[in-house]
Amino acid sequence: MARRSFWGWGLESDEPSQADREAAAANLSRRYGRQFTAAPAPSLDQLQLRSPRIQPPPALASFCSTEVYDRAANAYGKSFRDVLRAFAGDFPNPPDVVAYPSDEAGVVAILDWASSANAVAVPYGGGSSVVGGVEPPGGDRPVVTIDLAHLDRVLEVDPVSRAARVQGGVLGPALEDQLRPHGFTLRHFPQSFEYSTLGGWIATRSGGHYATNHTHIDDFVESIRTVTPRGVIESRRLPGSGAGPSPDRLIIGSEGILGVITEAWMRIQARPRFRASAGITFDSWKSGYEAARQVVQAKLWPANCRLLDPVEAGSAAGLKGDEALLIVAFESAEVPQEPLIRQAVRIAREAGGRIDDGAVLVADSPGEGDGVGRQGAVGAWRNSFIRAPYGRNLTAGTGMVGDTFETAITWDRWPDFDANVRAAVTAALNDAAGGGSLSCRFTHVYTDGPAPYYSFQAPGKPGGELEIWSAIKQAASNAVIANGGTITHHHAVGRDHRPWYDQQRPPLFAEALRAAKKTLDPNGILNPGVLIDP
Amino acid sequence: MARRSFWGWGLESDEPSQADREAAAANLSRRYGRQFTAAPAPSLDQLQLRSPRIQPPPALASFCSTEVYDRAANAYGKSFRDVLRAFAGDFPNPPDVVAYPSDEAGVVAILDWASSANAVAVPYGGGSSVVGGVEPPGGDRPVVTIDLAHLDRVLEVDPVSRAARVQGGVLGPALEDQLRPHGFTLRHFPQSFEYSTLGGWIATRSGGHYATNHTHIDDFVESIRTVTPRGVIESRRLPGSGAGPSPDRLIIGSEGILGVITEAWMRIQARPRFRASAGITFDSWKSGYEAARQVVQAKLWPANCRLLDPVEAGSAAGLKGDEALLIVAFESAEVPQEPLIRQAVRIAREAGGRIDDGAVLVADSPGEGDGVGRQGAVGAWRNSFIRAPYGRNLTAGTGMVGDTFETAITWDRWPDFDANVRAAVTAALNDAAGGGSLSCRFTHVYTDGPAPYYSFQAPGKPGGELEIWSAIKQAASNAVIANGGTITHHHAVGRDHRPWYDQQRPPLFAEALRAAKKTLDPNGILNPGVLIDP
Secondary structure (H helix, E strand, O other), rough: OEEEOOOOEEEEHHHOHHHHHHHHHHHHHHHHHHOOOOOOOOOOHHOOOOOOOOOOOHHHHHHEEEOOHHHHHHOOOOOHHHHHHHHHOOOOOOEEEEEEOOOOOHHHHHHHHHHHOOOEEEEEOOOOOOEEEEEEEOOOEEEEEEEOOOOOOEEEEOOOOOEEEOOOOOHHHHHHHHHHHHEEOOOOOOOOOOEEEEEHHHHHHHHHOOOOOOOOOHHEEEEEEEOOEEEEEEEEOOOOOOOOOOEEEEEEEOOOOEEEEEEEEEEOEEEOOOOEEEEEOOOHHHHHHHHHHHHHHHOOOOOOEEEEEHHHHHHHOOOOOOOEEEEEEEEOOOOOOHHHHHHHHHHHOOOEEOOOOHEEEEEEEOOHHOOOOOOOHHHHHHHHHHHHHHHHHHHOOOOEEEEEEOOOOOOOOOHEEEEEHHHHHHHHHHHHHHEEEEEEEEEEEEEEEEEEEEEEEEOOOOOOOOHHHHHHHHHHHHHHHHOOOOOOOOOOOOOOOHHHHHOOOOOHHHHHHHHHHHHHOOOOOOOOOOOOOO | OEOOOOOOOHHHOOOOHHHHHHHHHHHHHHHHOOOOOOOOOOHHHOOOOOOOOOOOHHHOOOOOOOOOOHHHHHOOOOOOHHHHHOOOOOOOOOOOOEOOOOHHHHHHHHHHHHHHHHOOEEEEEOOOOOOOOOOOOOOOOOOEEOOOOOOOOOOEOOOOOOOEEEEOOOEHHHHHHHHHHHHEEOOOOOOHHHOHHHHHHHHHOOOOOOOOOOHHHHEEEEEEEEEOEEEEEEEOOOOOOOOOOOOHHHOOOOOOOOOOEEEEEEEEEEOOOOEEEEEEOOOHHHHHHHHHHHHHHHOOOOOEEEEHHHHHHHHHHHOOOOEEEEEEEEOOOOOOOHHHHHHHHHHHHHOOOOOOOHHHHEEEEEEHHOOOOOHHHHHHHHHHHHHHHHHHHHOOOEEEEEEEEOOOOOOOOOOHHHHHHHHHHHHHHHHHHHOEEEEEEEEEEEEEEEEEEEEEEEOOOOOOOOHHHHHHHHHEEEEEHHOOOOOOOEEEEEEEEOOHHHOOOHHHHHHHHHHHHHHHHHOHHHHHHEEEEE
16 A cells, blocks of 8 residues: 655655756756755655654554654654654654554544553644644653544445535545545545545644635534543534534544544535636736625635735746736536626626636536636646645755745735735745745635735755744744734644744633643643643 | 513513403414403512512622512513513512623623622523523522623724624614614524624524524624633634634533623624515425425525425415425625526426416615515515514413424434424323424524424413423423434523433533633632533
8 A cells, every 4th residue: 555755745656756856956046046955855764763662552552553654654744844854854752652543442442541651642634734733742751643544434425414424534535535426525625635634624623625605624514523531522413503512613623632533424515517717817916805805795605716916826827927816716516607707707807807708717517517617827726736735845955945824814904914924024034044935825715804825935055944944934923913813724723833822812711621621631641732731 | 761571572662451462362262262361461569579689789789780670670581481480470589689781890890799799690681592591590699690781882893804893782673773874784683683682692602594504693703702700701803713622612602601791793794785585385395395405405505595384384474374485585785696596496496396487586786675575475474573572472371382492403314303303292282282283494404404493382271381381392302302403503502401402412521611611610600500510
């Protein structure tokens, strides 16, 4: 079976060759006018990991590993910092044991063992965290990572209610593969889709494919089954309820500190057959975001309503570099979408957008829709989106620094927010790296505000990347919080965002959450340091 | 200023005359073929309330009352049982003091006093609870009810983000009156709209006007400010966030056990100008609910998608009594709605629905829309909906028993659920009252299931109503829970639904909630017995 790369995005077979990496370094050299070199990728047999501080008891040994590969591959998520450290072979604090339970009883047994051994238990889905959410905490307690890769099945499909009971460890493509024969899809496509899991999406409040209306995984959850150290919490399958605070909403976003999500009933949908899309250009970033606001406030609920600033529209969609691009798309399994796209285009044009009538793509006959949304500027952007996580495999260790940060902010504060965040990050880029690039797109838009997603890149020197990255990340996070945003719209908090999350969440809420955790996890074994202090 | 009736729905000026009540009794006599009589309505000066067990300290006396009127008017919600007890002048356990703070500092002062005096504090919005949510608990602790009537202002309107900062005690009409000059509306119209408050809606997860998509008040909350006995919890204004479990979702549905909601930023919207509606008839209940399912699963997101069973379609909308009625309506501030209603009608017709093309009402020119949705069968139903709570004022004390219960259930289980619930309630009606009527409508529909709302009526004898009511309520609640529903979709839990809520919510969730409450309300002063045991 194809194995995941222990250091990069994707499988071992996705790892770039040395020639690929050298070509990427040459590209960087041309772009920045100085020499970049590609160090060789790490090999497993060079790794020297600390000896495991704990061994699984015989009854659990059959599904536990203390092998170097398993411990290294589960030591980090996939943030810039993670990939850089893994590329450097820098694994000072790997998990001591990686458990691969094949069923819920296995999860229970691991938690029981961790409790009795005073070990830390870190739930691990696809390992795509970019916030230190699956990294073992420091300290003396041994760490058992619970890799849910074998809880990978769709257990039940209810076609009448359009819902499915799904195990927590299933990766995105495997989930879709199992729903497809029934004619359904969850249609939740975060950028990490290939290597993230249902349980991970729920635990981190993942933001999905849709730019408007129901898009956070929160909206698709019908009920959740969670194994806590005290036992199982399972909510009732209900389409809606007003019975007290939602039990599901305590688990959604809990990032593995309350329990392990083993199953959930998820709302699924028929596969779209009708599609329409339009890529609308604007003379300025400002006229683009005014149009995005007006489109979303019209409550047409497009599946896509993504705005690229002139930098991103240039690099990712081939525009001239001085225009913003608004990508609007509608889709439906049941209903032609032309009337909706025409209204969205009308609103966008009234706000200054330009698009030829002929460039509005409509596929309102069933079967015709497959190409729509995959053509022209829209299609170019989409491919770039899906491939982005592989890019780091090419440039890791060359000295290049690149990362993203994302947030949400109300429309009234957005223009100042954007100006202040850009100023702070630009200053940090200049100070730390002598310059760099910064761009922004909206990944999601709400009636009350956008979710902007910023990307930055800066040329550094091999070995100096983390210092530069840290300075920029600090500046960006400080500016996001000081200007009223959330430290994360869909990347989660983990360990890395804690300083800013601690400023954002109400202190008494943190106390209430700590009390809830103490009730469910009295020995504090689950993911200590994530979200709250032990 | 007009004063609320201390026993019935609405103002004192809404109380029916003795002649009105006698006419209602005569109607019942004709309907049931036996004599009903209208006892005289209670008068305030007949009431003998227990002496207050506590007196407010001098510093708080200016906004506290121990008057008979205030204590009686705040003693109950407005359930069938509440109105019956109040009509009978039966007030054995009124609050000892009613406080009317005019600002947040007043709320803090009352909570501080209650803590130090070991008193119970009951937050009180519009007093429309039908689940015992505002009724003082029994026992020896004195009770202070915090009536938020003076926290009734819209403090800020943000027209760009379409959001408003609103105090928790504002009643529905006053909220709309303050938004209207700005061109906005919250457009949250529960049946209790006239006498329920924003804070009450948030505390009880109120279900609003819309039948699909965003309708629960949960969806309109941008941030909440809550005074707990330990201090204020205020969440950040954010259009979306993935930063840990949502702090707002702990407060939403907390029914006054964690704190007093003093303010919230709410998502508002432009007032609709484009409207379309259709009343579609079906030969059977089954073909009607199949159509409702198909319409909602097409994700057209109609503002209204209410299905009336043949009994309700007959009594409330004037149909023949053997047809179901599906009311579908769309509305928008920005976009013509004809294409959407045409699609919905197409789907409903394919599922067996009947409507003439000319009966599909469309007002797609601005200004034209005011009449649409207020005509024909649709209009008849709407008027009946708004007036329903006043009906009890006419029949209280005549011996008539009538109440509603509501739930939600997934589509796969719905047909059996409906059959079993009807069988159980019909048996209870027969056993307890020798018969009666039972009907159902869908108030909300989701892609994964409907929210059915049942109404029952049975003729009893004066003084015997509560025994009949209790037998039917027990049978209904048992059947709802045994067949997989929620004990409440939008009426809340309060004290009355506790036995069934306790079966529904996961036990470990209740423990976590109790731990959170202990953190925020260490002396257990807030609404003890609601949702969880102290």
